[in-house]
Amino acid sequence: MMAQIHGHEEQLIHDVWGDICLECDGTCKPKIHLYHIKKEEIAVLICPNCDFTIVVVEVDKLKSETIQKELEQKEKTLIATHHSFP
Secondary structure (H helix, E strand, O other): OHHHHHHHHHHHHHHHHOOOOOOOOOOOOOEEEEEEEOOEEEEEEEOOOOOOEEEEOOHHHHHOHHHHHHHHHOOOOOOOOOOOOO
16 A cells, blocks of 8 residues: 555656756655545645645646636746646
C-alpha cells in the first residue's frame, strides 16, 4: 500500500512539478501533502527552497464562477490539470 502511495506521489511530482521549481529553478523535489476531503483528493506541492506552492484539485470543482473570478484576480496563480485528458 505504501508503495502505491509513493508511486502516486512520484507521478504527481512528475506530471505537475517537473524537474525544477517554476519560481526559483531549484532542483529539490517538492514536499507533497495529500488531503482527502469528502470524495475529492487535493495535493499540495511545496518547494523546500522558496515555498512556491502548487495545489492540485479536481477540475470539475473549478467550474464555479466564483472560483474562476477569484483566480483571475490573482496574478501568480497557475491552473493545471492532472490526468484530465483521455
